[in-house]
Amino acid sequence: MRNYFVERLRRLAPIFIEPVEDLPPADPEQVVEFSREFLRAGTPAFRVIFYAMIFVLQAICLLVRGKSVYSLPPEEADEFIQSLYNHRFTALSTIPTILGTPMYMAHYNRDDIQEPLGFDIAAMREEAAAREVQR
């Protein structure tokens, strides 16, 4: 992943992944690291579309809000992202969907995020080891 996209992804992560209640906030480095692996393992087509969407998101924001998406205040950025998700034109609602896929997966793949949500991987791994099934 080129540095340009790494930098953009770092700045997009907190826009897409808002802090909530007691859950730890987004870790942009972890999001970038996971996205890098996810894109590397995936199809070339998805990779190209993902990178293109970073440009398209910025272009639409400049056009509609007159500002860069990275410089919008948090509430306005959230409103902008929601408006795209809810847009009746599929082409527009697809933009945040594609960008969000690796970012959300990265964030909610973290043990410290999953555990407070009731998905305690360490405990389950221990239990699975104790309950190994032989054929």
Next chain:
Amino acid sequence: MIIQPEGLPGDIRREADVVIIGSGAGGGPIAKELSEEGYSVVVLEEGGYFTREDFDFRAGQAFTRLYRDASQTVTLGMPTIVVPQGKTVGGTTTINSGTCLRIPRHVLKRWHLECGLRDISEEELGLLYSAVEEYLQVKRADPEVAGRNNILFLESAEGLGYSGGFLPRNAKDCEGFGVCAYGCPSGAKQSVNVSYIPDAIRAGADLYTRCRAERIVVRGGRATGVRGRFLDPHTGKKTYRMEVEASVVVLAAGAVQTPSLLMHNRLCLSSGRVGKNLSIHPCGAAMALLDEPLGNPKGIPQSAYVDEFAPEGIMLEGVTIPPAVMAITLPWGGRRHAETMWRYPYIGSFGSMISEHDSSGKVVAGPSARQPLTFYNLGRGDLDRLKRSILLMAEIWFAAGAKRVYTPIAGFKELTGPRDFARLARTSLNRAGVYGLSAYHPMGTCSMGADPYSSVIKSSGETWEVENLYICDASMLPTSLGVNPQLTIMSLAMRTAGFIDDRLSEGAFEKQRAGRLERLRGRLRTEKESIAKRLAGESDSPRQLLG
């Protein structure tokens, strides 16, 4: 033994009786059957080999290691549909939910009447199913570990008068860790990687992992071997060459890769049916916000079903998902996404599977054999059925006490009660308005039939055009099954193994004398005895299979 590319000294040349491309629901059973008959068998698998110790509960890691293209495989068309496929030893069986359903009787009848496949009789198929079910220890999901999500939905459906129950699965002693789709962490699920493949290896078969078949060698109209390349596990780049000379070649790479390989090799194309006739079981989902915590995702993800609407082509099946997958399924982002995810323990989910009637799809050769293109358009009737299935799930969730139901339909992402429900029921959907649709079970792209002009393979699994080239995976199924296909693929694989055995042992008096059905009955008896022995003794550790 299982041979991984890391330990190879250089290019490999092998001879074998049978070479099998793919180690999933089709390739695994054939490898076991034929190696136990004493044939030398080589299996080539493009994915890696992982055991229960490697399965770590995390969706992210599973997607990048066990799924083809990190689960980014999509169909092109309206709407775009994600079709996840496994790429690991065991194929998609390693990452499926373990559901084992037999072919519905009306589908088999259609095969007989429309495809001329009368020789696949109900009796023979029944015997094959019994043998596979016995081998995989198939039984109904245990309600104790079915998961609150599924129990609640099932109770609510039954309260509305809809028929349903617990699904038969190949997971003995399952404790419901809820992560079937990321590899079973306890080894309970009897997917091909822990059942057929280890038994094939014990019987002498060799399996090469991270080896991509590229060329099917044909001489004088007869398949004589396979050439391929090993892949670097870290970079995916090609490394050493692999060449296997064999009397029989079995293509079992799945309904997308199998036709792609045939097209790139320009084989079996004269009927014009290779890659055509794709069906994929489009799936809808309805998530519901409830008052009680459901203990997600603990419990068997796909333990319950509602089959009241199966005659219409709608099957409702359970699906519980871990946070990382729910996060990419929600139809919004930012603050609203975070707030919904915070309520994860209270969110139930269920899925629907549509048996296609008027949709159409095909696989065409892409820029490389590895990247075929899949086109699929959801038909009007199937779109209506999809909407109806989502409405049914919403109705059942509301009856279960849901406060809100989340759907994948634009404009109806959140239903809050009867008014929204009625509004959605009145609305005519357009295909672009369905969000994040997924589909499973691609099939039909090298369909079998009695007519060489309208099918790719005979009912024996052998291609009409190339002698000794057999196809055995979901691509051979001539129509959409309407149910999860792994049991049918495995049963037909056993059947195909019988034909290959006949071909390889032509002239052997004993085998010719005993009819195929009689041999099947014999196998069923042997299977029962070997399971009894296995239960009494100890199994090998998966690591002992590695070379």
